[in-house]
Amino acid sequence: MNKRVESVQISGIRRFYEKVQQVEGAISLTIGQPDFNVPIDIKRAMIKAIEENKTDYTSNAGIEPLREEISNYLKEFNINYDKEEICITVGGSEGLYIILSALINAGDKILIPSPAYPAYESISSILGADIINYSLNDDFTLNIEELKEKVKQGDIKYLLLSFPSNPTGAILSKNQRDDLIELIKENDIIVITDEMYSAIIFDEYYSVAQSTDIRDKVIYVSGFSKIFSMTGLRIGYFACNKDLMKQLIKVHQYAVSCAPSIVQWGALEGLKKSLGDVKKMRDTFEVRKNYCINRLNSMSIDVIDPKGAFYIFPSIKKFNMSSEEFCIRLLKEGKLACVPGTAFGKKGEGYMRISYCYSEEMLSQAFDRLENFIKTLGILK
Secondary structure (H helix, E strand, O other), rough: HHHHHHHHHHHHHHHHHHHHOOOOOOOOOOOOOOOOOOOOOHHHHHHHHOOOOOOOOOOOOOOOOHHHHHHHHHEEEEEEEOOHHEEEOOOOHHHHHHHHHHHHHOEEEEEEEEEEHHHHHHHHHOOOOOOOOEEEEOOOOOOOHHHHHHOHHHHEEEEEEEEEOOOOOOOOHHHHHHHHHHHHHOOOOEEEEOOOOOOEEEOOOOOHHHHHOOHHHHEEEEEOOOOOHHHHHOOOEEEOHHHHHHHHHHHHHHHOOOOOOOHHHHHHHHHHOHHHHHHHHHHHHHHHHHHHHHHHOOOOOOOOOOOEEEEEEEEEEHHOOOHHHHHHHHHHOEEEEEEHHHHHHHHOOEEEEEEOOOOOHHHHHHHHHHHHHHHHHHOOO
């Protein structure tokens, strides 16, 4: 067995999700799965694709009309890639795996945020990278000064960014983006920016991919799982300059050949006709987020108001127990499942992740259970 694989743990998110199945009557706020149906135009396009027998292999990079439509969509956000600079993948996860596999040699140093989506570290570990974590500010925004210090230490080859962030919901501000661009300009590093949640932002959207000055150093990763609530249909993409693409697509080709054909046709129709559904979903998420924040504030739980995605990452430090212990007790005694912060790295200790992509009724019941559990700890009256 590959020793690096043996050293990697199963995702803490999934591990805790499985625990829920063992507790009768438990409510789970663990999974980032929007509770909206796939937009009807996407469903119809996939059915039509089957009926028209569009079930053959596509080109490795994906169907040309979808790549062109993604190019047009990104241009609306001042992110400029042409269709030849875009590759359709089997979800954003495959995109990340392909990119890191193509880039990393054993021992290469990569900067990864903590807390962050656990796949970043796990994939890098499997590939033998030398992982260097960088921490975030107290409000989970980018700590540019720490990042500068880490880069100055030398020999950093890759920087991974994640905004909006899973698990914190933090986004990139204009000033932070501009500072990052200058840092990238001044250093010989490749940046992988994971922006899977970019369609779910409650503020202005800023990305290092908006800079033409560093476009040869940036690989942009996104997809349709969250934007169109089609997580199980596994469709994503990455974008980069042609020189990088020439190498990355080799790994993609030998991994999967191409993304599922019928889903590609569905995503194309979604970009053409379903962006109104996306706005409604985002507005609904903002209402839910505000409800969750208000409930946490009423319990005197320290929490940062997230500006994107559909996660909240409240502090549970005042309860004087580890994140794992708190979440296990919350599940067993309060019949409510949230993900311990340590599932997102060592710097997630003292926090837990709440996913609010559930109905208002379920959120209300869940926060009632959280409040009742906290009362048993003697914190609330």
